[in-house]
Amino acid sequence: GPPGAFPRVAYSRIVSGEIPPEVFEGQIVMVGATTQILQDVFPTPFAPRRTMPGVLIHANVLDTLLSGIPIRRAPIWLVASLAAVAGGGAAWAATALRPLTAFLLVAAVALGYVAGTHGAFRWGRVWVEVFPVPIALLVPYVGVVAKNFAKEQVEKRRLSRFFSPSVVKEIVRQKDDAGLGAGRRRMTVLFSDIRGFTSMSEKMEPEEVVTFLREYLSEMTEAVFVHGGTVDKYIGDAIMALYNVPFEAPDHAAQAVRTALEFQRRLQPLAERFAVKHGSELRCGVGINTGDAVVGTIGSRQRLEYTAIGDTINLGSRLESITKDFNVPVVISEATWLEVKELFDTRYLGEVTVKGKEIPVKIYTVMDRTLDPAGQEGMPAAASISS
Template identity: 50%
Template sequence: MGRIGARLLGHTRRLLFGIGAALCVATLALTGSLERWEHLWLDELFELRGVRPPTAPIVIVTIDESTFQELNLPWPFPRALHGKLIDRISADGPIAIGVDVMFDSPSMFGPRDDEALGAAIARAGNVVLVAAGAQDDQPLVAQGGKVTGVEREVSNLPLPVIRKGAAAVAPVNIVLDPDGHIRRVPVRVAVPDPQKGYEWWLALDAQLHRQAQAAGLPAKPLPDAREVLINFRGGPRTFQWVPYYRVVTDEFKEIKGLFSGKIVLIGSTSEAQHDVFATAFARAGTMPGVEIHANALETFIRGDPIRAMPRSVSTALAIAFALVGSLLVVRLQAFRALVVTLGLLVASGLAAYAGFRYGDFWLRGVGCTFGLLLGYGATVVENFVSAQLYKRRLSPFFSPDVLRALVRARDVESLGPRRRVATVLFSDIRGFTSISERLQPEQVEEMLGEYLTEMTQIVFKHRGSVDKYIGDGIMALYNAPFEDPEHALNAVRTGLEFQERALTVSAKWQARLGAAIRIGVGINTGEMLVGTLGSRQRFEYTALGDHVNLGLRLESATKDYGAPIIISEYTYALVKGRFPTRELGDVTVKGKSQPVKIYGVVPASVRRYQRAAFAAAVTLTALGDGRVCRARAADISEGGLALAGVPPEWDIGTRVQIRVEGGDLPRRILAEGTIVSRRGDAAGVQFATLDAESVAAVAEYVARGREAEDDAS
């Protein structure tokens, strides 16, 4: 068949898996099987977006538990009491009053009770009452994104004596999705009419919107749709609540004027009255129906209902994503395909979030996600099976190592060279040639192996990669192959820990072989070519460029300047203020006319101040993230503290606030500083800010301590 034909056959077979996945996703999308998950995704988008403070002038008068306790009345309340409530609210001059309470049957307190409420409604002149559908008193149900039962007879009308003075009567039905959540609200309800066949009634929230517009409140026009997705502002109590009892009792004097220029909604917020539902911000079913109406009314006033992607478009995208998931595996190496797949998932998620947050647009992303994962997964399974068959066919001819390399061949290509800003570190043992001449080869191998192993662990600890070993030297890269925003900091931390570890290794080998070691470290940051270089038979992951050469030049310069760690001005710009440094001067790199300023990083092992033993409790607070730890002071100087009991995650370079409590100092010390050394739970902290009085107190303490030591000796 030939290599090209075999490859095409393999690609075709894999694509068939992707096409099968696409057909599966299309079937699920078209039958509405994914709709429940899409609704959950919509709820999650609300949660991710967070609460938005309401802007419409809406206040809710709540019939809540506190009202039942304060009034000590059973439900239903006397309608004359409702009338008193409306009179008091109306006296404040509200825009409109919406009453989410049914008055479809005579009052148990007699006709005068109904008349009292009707008279109050007539006096107000801007009250909207509610009614329900004739078939039942349950909310409308949405199936497949469409509302069923919108053509309903309106019954449960308020009694004529109550409704005759109302500004309007409106259907109060809310739309329930199949999972029992409320996400949408009807704008208009088609009501059968003997003469016209049917007429459109505005639902409660739309009717209140009309009343508000008529009263002069700036509001967007009502949408032409029969129902819209509510743009929820938040969960319960997002809108202002005023307990019912505060309006009808003497407490009204304290809140008088609160309802002026407001749309007032009256309804139950008590779970005992079963008028609570599940919504995006109240998935446990704790959102009162009256606050759902407040959210819907705000949506109408602002004119910002959630706009949903049409199902036909989301289905087409889901099919496309399934095919893309399959093509990624066909065209790319497995790891790269995984990265791109995850990237697409993240990108689509971010796009959905951005569209929802900034454009109130609901991108139905579940179908796309499921399609991408199914297309990718089906093709990966086929790819894995094919790879195993491929290895089995070739196993008589190649070694296991070669077979693994063949299967992973495109992994190497995925790390192809490209330009990127990175930090390079070079380290070298001073005078290692003369040391090795005094030792046996086996001793050199043992010594070097132990040293390189320890240094490699330090590189890995600080998110670096070992580029290569150059005899006794190490070349390490930071910010490659993965992004690390603290690559320069981590490189300097590595160099400092190199110096600390080198002291331990040197002491050990000095005792055993009389061979003490010292190391120099050069660090530079800049743009370089990073990736796999070499032939297909032999390659390495490395970096090339002028900035790499400068790093090597700085490592060599440590001998000339007598500085254990030298960094360039480019690295210094990224770590300035995080480590104790001193300016060394300028160096000129071969082939460059512009000199480069260099700095020496001072290791913690370089002690510039007299120290004395000091026992006290110390509290460290990390500047930036606020982490806190308690440690013990071991000694003190004008320059800093030696501490014990510091957790390992407090790295070299961490900036801290230092609070010293207790001890024999005449005053408490509060300063800022930097962790400059670590060994086990011990840490060296260098003061960055220490007031003059504290410096004097520490100096006096250290002087007394030194005198006591001299007297004792």
């Protein structure tokens, strides 16, 4: 037991006669030094200060012999089994549970085991190895957490190509990208393109083209993310963005229109610098359409990408090219117009027959009074053209 488990009497009290010899009659008496000066002290599990006088250690040995209940060591196979179970449990917890829940569970099991070994030694006189199980808990837990963290970072980088940081965070938080699987849903698609950029880029050095596109695409991508969109892909200077994916947004058509107007605002300072440096006017056309499409992770076994396909997407692309014919920055389909007509200042442009469709499509433009107080007076009146 601990230092106080056996009664101790100072030798001076016996010599002085304070305690008569009869007190020790029929008792086992052990004589030894307890002072730290003589250095007859040793570390033991029971000593509160990590040391116990040698005489008390001998007293414990004698007590064990006389009681017939020695301290037994737990079998190695038992400790090994507990360590194996603990390691497997820690790996499962780190994989299946939320990080905080897994950490609390592993910590609770480790502390519970340590307390159990102390209780087994103190009251059951069984010596159980303390460290194997906590180590078995810690090593796989840390390993799985590190692996999951690395995998999460790779996944975040992959998803950040398409989604805004807030959407990426939500996908990772749910630990489920089932919403990225291909399926039909109603959505809005936006296509944008810099008018005549191919011919302009021929007069620029390749390094200048790359530098400009990096700045331009960064600005436009930020606008897409700010308004809740998802970047599907870049095609040179063209951008394809999706709305109402991967999470539902009831105002997805309005989000796309706000993005288109934001494009025009963000383009102004870029266009001014471009004109000074290259002497060319920089203009951006945006086409928007709303309808059903198949959207999700689509591709081959070798390469997958998050995209959307269908007639809705094709029409959105055609509308972007029509902006040049009507000399307007934004063209939206009738389906989109029906969703946003109460929210924005719009104007009917007319009907167009686009490639691949026999029935003419009604189109509209959206005006931003902050950019054009005159309301784009220079654009043509409503007309019917083929594209």
